[in-house]
Structures are given as C-alpha cells and as structure tokens.
Amino acid sequence: MPDTARSGRYSVFAIAREALRQHKGWNRAWASPEPRDRYKVIVVGAGGHGLATAYYLGKNFGITDVAVLDKGWLGGGNTGRNTTIIRSNYLQDPSAAIYDKALKLYEGLSQDLNYNVMFSPRGLIMLAQTEHEVRGYKRTVYANNLQGVSTEWIDAQRLKELVPIINIDGPRYPVLGGLYQERGGTARHDAVAWGYARACSDMGMHIIQNCEVTGVETEGGQVRAVNTSKGRIGCEKLAMVVAGHSSQLAEMAGFRLPIESVALQALVSEPIKPCMDVVVMANTVHGYLSQSDKGEMVIGGGTDHFNNFTQRGSWHHVEETVRALVETFPMIGRLKMLRQWGGIVDMTGDRSPILSTTPVGGVFVNCGWGTGGFKAIPGSGWAMAELVAKGRPGPLAADFGLDRFREGRFIDESVAAGVAH
Amino acid sequence: MAEHLARISPVTDLGMIALRGDLAAIADAAGMAAPDRTGIATDGPRSLAWMSPDEALLILPAPQTPEAVEALTLALDGQHALVADVSDARAVFDVIGPGAADVIAKLAPVDAAAMPQGHLRRTRMAQVATAIWRIEGGFRVIGFRSTGDYLGLILRNAAIAGSGLAPR
Amino acid sequence: MLILTCPHCGIQAEETELHNGGEAHLKRVGPDGSDEEFEGYMFARRNPRGVHLERWRHAYGCGKWFIAARCTVTLQVFGTYAAQTTTPPDHIVQAVRAARPDWNPTEEGASE
Numbered sequence: 209m210p211d212t213a214r215s216g217r218y219s220v221f222a223i224a225r226e227a228l229r230q231h232k233g234w235n236r237a238w239a240s241p242e243p244r245d246r247y248k249v250i251v252v253g254a255g256g257h258g259l260a261t262a263y264y265l266g267k268n269f270g271i272t273d274v275a276v277l278d279k280g281w282l283g284g285g286n287t288g289r290n291t292t293i294i295r296s297n298y299l300q301d302p303s304a305a306i307y308d309k310a311l312k313l314y315e316g317l318s319q320d321l322n323y324n325v326m327f328s329p330r331g332l333i334m335l336a337q338t339e340h341e342v343r344g345y346k347r348t349v350y351a352n353n354l355q356g357v358s359t360e361w362i363d364a365q366r367l368k369e370l371v372p373i374i375n376i377d378g379p380r381y382p383v384l385g386g387l388y389q390e391r392g393g394t395a396r397h398d399a400v401a402w403g404y405a406r407a408c409s410d411m412g413m414h415i416i417q418n419c420e421v422t423g424v425e426t427e428g429g430q431v432r433a434v435n436t437s438k439g440r441i442g443c444e445k446l447a448m449v450v451a452g453h454s455s456q457l458a459e460m461a462g463f464r465l466p467i468e469s470v471a472l473q474a475l476v477s478e479p480i481k482p483c484m485d486v487v488v489m490a491n492t493v494h495g496y497l498s499q500s501d502k503g504e505m506v507i508g509g510g511t512d513h514f515n516n517f518t519q520r521g522s523w524h525h526v527e528e529t530v531r532a533l534v535e536t537f538p539m540i541g542r543l544k545m546l547r548q549w550g551g552i553v554d555m556t557g558d559r560s561p562i563l564s565t566t567p568v569g570g571v572f573v574n575c576g577w578g579t580g581g582f583k584a585i586p587g588s589g590w591a592m593a594e595l596v597a598k599g600r601p602g603p604l605a606a607d608f609g610l611d612r613f614r615e616g617r618f619i620d621e622s623v624a625a626g627v628a629h
Numbered sequence: 630m631a632e633h634l635a636r637i638s639p640v641t642d643l644g645m646i647a648l649r650g651d652l653a654a655i656a657d658a659a660g661m662a663a664p665d666r667t668g669i670a671t672d673g674p675r676s677l678a679w680m681s682p683d684e685a686l687l688i689l690p691a692p693q694t695p696e697a698v699e700a701l702t703l704a705l706d707g708q709h710a711l712v713a714d715v716s717d718a719r720a721v722f723d724v725i726g727p728g729a730a731d732v733i734a735k736l737a738p739v740d741a742a743a744m745p746q747g748h749l750r751r752t753r754m755a756q757v758a759t760a761i762w763r764i765e766g767g768f769r770v771i772g773f774r775s776t777g778d779y780l781g782l783i784l785r786n787a788a789i790a791g792s793g794l795a796p797r
Numbered sequence: 798m799l800i801l802t803c804p805h806c807g808i809q810a811e812e813t814e815l816h817n818g819g820e821a822h823l824k825r826v827g828p829d830g831s832d833e834e835f836e837g838y839m840f841a842r843r844n845p846r847g848v849h850l851e852r853w854r855h856a857y858g859c860g861k862w863f864i865a866a867r868c869t870v871t872l873q874v875f876g877t878y879a880a881q882t883t884t885p886p887d888h889i890v891q892a893v894r895a896a897r898p899d900w901n902p903t904e905e906g907a908s909e
Contacts, residue, residue: 455844466840468819469869514799514817515869517846523798524813557840614836667806681859682805738811751806752814753857 214410218322237402238282238409243416246442247275249596250434251449252421252457254278255287256397257574257581258449259404259415260589261596263321266411268590269597274413275443276405277436279420283401286451289519289551290582291474291496291508293487295332295392297359299348300619302607303560304355309604310587314395317586323403325395326501332392332487333367335536337381341492345387352389359389373483378535381493394487394498400585424461430569431461445570447596452517452552454575463567465575466613467554472511472579473521473529475548477540479503493532494525497540505540507533511553511579521550553579558618563591563605572596573610634728634788635767639781640721644694645771646687646701647680650710655685658704659697669749669762678749678760686760691716720777722770722784729767731794735787737761741768755783801853804877805861818852820844821864822883846870848893848900850885853877866893 215235216222226233249265251258254276265271278284294314296307318324336342345361352359363385364376376383405415416438423435424446433442448457458465479502489496494510509529512522526548534541556562556576561584563574574592577584591604601609607619648655656663661677664670664685669678674693678686689697694716701712724732733741736754739761744750749762757776761768772780799812819842826838843849849869854862862880866889867873875892878885885893890902 453846455842456846464837464841464843466836466842468842468844512812514812515844515849515851516872517870518872522812613840614832667808679806681861684859738813750808751858752810758857 215406237406238415240417241414243275243277243414243419243436243438243441246433247414248273248443249445249447250274250441250443251276251447252278252434253285253449253451254282254401254405254415254417255285255449255451256283256401256404256585257287257451257577257588257592258447259283259401259408260585261447261449261574261592262408262413262589263404263411264590264593265597266408266413268593271597272411272413274408275441276408276413276415277419277421277434277441278415278417279437281417282405282415283398286551286553286581287397287401287585289474289549290397291498291506292394292397292500292582293332293392293489293496293498293508293580294327294329294395294583295389295487296357296583297332297334297348297352297387297389297392298621299351300560300621301351301355302619303621304352304357306561306587306591306604306608307584308355308357308587309590310584311391313586313590315391317395317400317403321403321407323399323406325399325403327393327395328501329391329393330485330487330498331370332389332489333362333370333386335367335386335488335490335492336384337490337492337536339384342384345385348387357389358391359387362386362388370486371484371488373537373539374488375536375538381490381532381535383536392487394500396501397582400582404589421457421460424457424568424571426461426568429567431571443570445572445596447572447574447592449574449592451554451575451577451581454554454573458566458573461566461568461571465562465573466556466610467562467576468515469517469552470511470514470555471516471518471521471550472553473509473525473548473550475507475509475526475530475545476500477505477507477543477545480505480543483539488537490532490536493529493536495529495533495536497533497537504546505543507540507545511555517552519550519552521548553577553581555579557613559621560619561588561608562610563588563595563601563608564610565595565600566610633726633790634793635724635726635732637732637781637784637788638723638725640723640769642691643719643721644689644691644697644714644716645719646689646694646698647713647715648685648687648701648705648711649683650705650708652679652683652685654705654708655701655710658701659685659687661687664749665747667749668747670747678762680749680751680760686715718774720772720774720780722772722781723764723767724770724784724788725764725767726788728788728793731792732784732787733761733768733770734794735792736783744768754780799867799872799874801863801865801867801874802877803855803858803861804863804879805855806859808855808858810855810858814855814857816854816856818854818862821850821852821880822885848875848897852880868897 296311420437425433487498496508510525562576594602664679676688730741759772866875
C-alpha cells in the first residue's frame, strides 16, 4: 500500500461498499512518509494541539507544506493520557474566548474532519462543596453570561436529579450546589488526534513519528532547521507544541519559559453499567469523575507538587482523590480500579496557556495548558495556526503572549482551574 | 472478639511552653539537660523536647506552668529568645496497649515499632501535624487543639479491635 | 513516594511531610533590576529533565528549609543540604557526578 495514499472519505456508502468486498479497500488513515529536506512549517509535537495547528494552517491559511514531528507515537503524550473533559466555563475573558471557540469547534468537529471524535455534550457540573466555592462559582456564572458562554448555577436538589449517584449531604464534603455547563462533556481523546492526523495527511502534510528533535538551528536570530533523529530538516517557521517538555525544546532554541513540569494522574475503574451521564468535577477534593462509553468510571486526580518527568504520579494522590470521591459517590467504593497513569503537564504561574512569538525569529510556542489542555485542542490549533501563518497573534491568542509575565498582565485562572482544569 | 489495639485517652493535665532561641541557653534556663537532635529528655515530671534547631518544648504538669514561664522569661532576659505558654493550643492523647505501634503506623509515615525511647518524631497523622514519643506501654501524641477532635477520632478509629497490621 | 533526609533534623521524611519550594539558588532581583531581570527571577525556570536542585521545607517536622539534589526523570536523590548556601556544596557535586559524570554545577547559577 503506498504511503502517500489518501484515506478516502468515510461514509455509510463506503461501509456498504467495503462490506461487499471483505473490507479490503480501506486505506491507512494517514501516511508515514520519510521526511523531506525542508518544509515551510515544522510543528514539533503530534499530539492534539500540534496536529490541530497543522490542520488549521492548511484549512484556514492554505499552508500545506507542513511536517508534524513527534519523538514517540502520534497522540501518545498527554492527548492519550487526559480524562477527556471539555468545558469553557472559565472566569477571565481571554480564557472564555479561546476555550469557547474550542468547544464550538468540537461541536462540529466530527463533520469537519469526516472522523467520529465521539463528542458527547453530556453536560458538566463543578461541585461547590464550600461556601467559598459557592461564591466563586456564582461569580463565574455571571462572568460567563457576560461573555456569552451559557452556564448556570444549580442548587443541590437539581444537582441530585442530574446525578442520582451523588451523596449531597456528606459530613465532610457536602454538596451545596454547582456550576453547570450543559454544553460541556467529553470526546474520545485518541480519536481527536487520529481525526486531525488523517485530515492533515489527506492535505499532503507529513506526519513523522519516532522522530525526536535534538537541536534547533538558528542563523542571525532566525530559525533555519531542526536536527532530528532522522537528520536535519530545514524550515521557515517552527511551532513548538510539546506540552510537558516545552522547557527542553525552548532550551534547544536558546530561551527559557515560565514553565515547570509536574505529573498529573488519572485512574480508571472496571466497566460498569451506565450510572452517570454527566461529568462531575469536585475541585475542593482534587477529583473529577465521568463514565466513559465503555462504562469505566474515569477519575482524574491531583498533581505532584514537584518537578517531575516520570509519567507516574505519587501514590498518596490516588489515596487523597479516592478518599474524597468515595464520600461524594459512595457506590464507587465497590469498584476495582483497572489502571492508573500519569502525564507530564506544563504549569505556568497564572495557570493560563502561552501562545506566543519567542525571542527567536520564526519560532512560535504553544504550551502551558497545565492540567486542562484537551478541551482546548481545536481552539488552540485555530489560534496557533493564525499566529504561525501571520507571524503575529490574532484576537484569540493576543492575551496569551510571553510578554504578559514581564508586564504583569496575568490571566489568573488559578481558581477556575484549581488543580482540576 | 479481640481487644482494641490500644486504649486512646486524652491527657488534660499537661502544660507546654514553647522556647525559641539558643538551645543550650534554653536548657540552661530550664535547668535541664539539653536534648539531643530529635530527642526528648525527661527529668522527673518535666520533659524538654528538641523541636527544631532553634526550638524546644518544655512539657510539665499544668499547675507548674505559670511559674515556669516566669522563671524562664527571667532567666533568658537579655537574650534573643521566646518563651510562650502554648498549653491551651495543644491536644494530647496517650496510646497505650500491645497494638499501640500499629495505631501510630496506620496514621503516620513513621516506623513506630522501631522508634527508640527518648526520640520525639514530628510528623503528620492523616492530615494534621503531630509529635509522637514513647511512654510506658505505648506512645504519647500531641497535636493542635483546633484539630484535637479529629485527632481523637482517627486514633480511636485506628485502634478498632481486629484491625491489627500483622497478617491474620 | 519520594523520601528525603532533612539535613537539619536527620529525619527521613516522605513526600507528604514536605513542601516543595521550587528551584533553588535563584538570585533575587531587587528594585534596581530591569524588567527583564525581574521577569527572569520571578518566572524563567530551568525545569530540567535531569538533575534539579530544589528547595524543600520540612513542613510537618522541624519546619526548616533545605535543598535537595534530585533527578526529575528517575527520582534518584543525590543528597540534601541546608538552605543557607548559595551554591551546591562539594559533597553534593561529587554525589551527583558519581551518577552523572557530565553534570555541571556552574550551570546552576545561569538562572540569575
């Protein structure tokens, strides 16, 4: 099978056609070419954000001379390690703008990509379990409604109707109400990466896996090429989209980022019958819970409080998360946990991302999504593509530049993000 | 069914004086031997505990406290030192019984069974700060009074009969 | 579970008894510093994949600050030392080099 073949359009007719010929006509979803000598744009990082950046470079700006490099396999970093939550109920205007752009793109993403990303707008509730949170979330609701992001405050009774398995009068963590975003939900994380990869490949872009960037070549303050485990590859522009290892790539290009890397954990139970059709986040206790389409209860936990690249988390965080969730959801006390894993996340001081030009000409950085980058993938790619194509940020990325740290223009989402983005 | 692992009893008749400054001078002022690093030195009804490189804790019968504060303040006069009566800020429990080490080990990241006599370990129990040392038949635990109810609850819970750590 | 020995009290404390205070040996930039210098001091971090010198506080113990030399990839601990030092002491440098011969402690000052 030639590696440059287009994948072909997926449709009910394609399924019917293939059903009649033993499914021998399906092409690979994306090609695996050898790298060319140079590209107009190189995107480092074939996770959701990197692939979305490439996709919107092609779709919105007609730039298809693009390579997406990854040191491992496509979507094998945080794209494959998150808890798939999608929401846009942030406090600050720039955050609401980019996260809501992402949510709107998610709503039409399966059609746009011709690939089922299993977006499920099942609704999302952030539990208020202290008076402080009640006030905080009511404030967020007001802010969201001014931003045009529909969220509402719901009381504990309504919450109990939406989430029958919840215990609203726990002694330690009573549920006082919640911030409800009906449009929020989940999507299949791998499928988001696969869908973008397929669409990029179909536009003629190169997705090159197992290709580790080992150096960035500059000349006169301008990027010229990257050195990789598959040789030197020239480029006009370089987009760094490597959550968790942003500092390492920036160091190769000769600058530092206001980023520290920590491990964030998640775990998943054995599959059970459908019992909860919304996403529930409990930020006071550093835990969040949703049920996957396979029936597993997906649990997000806390971050380790030290720099860490191990992709494992500390065991006591699992204990803390589960101890609190068992009180709020007593039924999960009977569940066996199947897997536990960690991902390395970029943390910035204000818990907001960085989409920015850099001290090196032609180098752009997209990082710092902290514990909640998955929900932002389409909006992040959209804004990053504009930044790379035009060389300056558009309205979505304008407030997320690196200069905000020097100028003190922080986009403080430490409350909205908590640990549980 | 089996006995409780240990008996948890609140101790209410202790006074405590926090002392900061030069530890040798403090021990001198208290008229006691200076405790070793992480040690607790007992002399009759009084104990002097090493809390940090510049802090000691004098533990004594409650009625003697006001007088001791006065004497220490006088003795340390002119030196850079702090004498503070913290008795009311503390909650104290004795954990006595054959399973006392198990009770401690369940709650604190400490190998209680291997803890030597005369050693004071500052640590946490579940989610609150405590200090622990050996007494006759078990351990003495001090915590903050603001979390005293919680501390008593988790200690009693950890001592429930049949919940020993040894394989059954 | 990360276990560090507090150099002040000698206790082998585990992660839950400690509080992390971020990169060590940062040189404070005062009111005379430029915006760039202050930004660097406040935000720019080495965040290395490898040997990291970092501040810790023995929060549930003696309450004192110390510095740990630790690998962020393997979690190997090379040693701990009191926070009242401006550069890593010789025995720490030797302990790190025994495992990482290429490690260069002078780079630690580069974050000024």
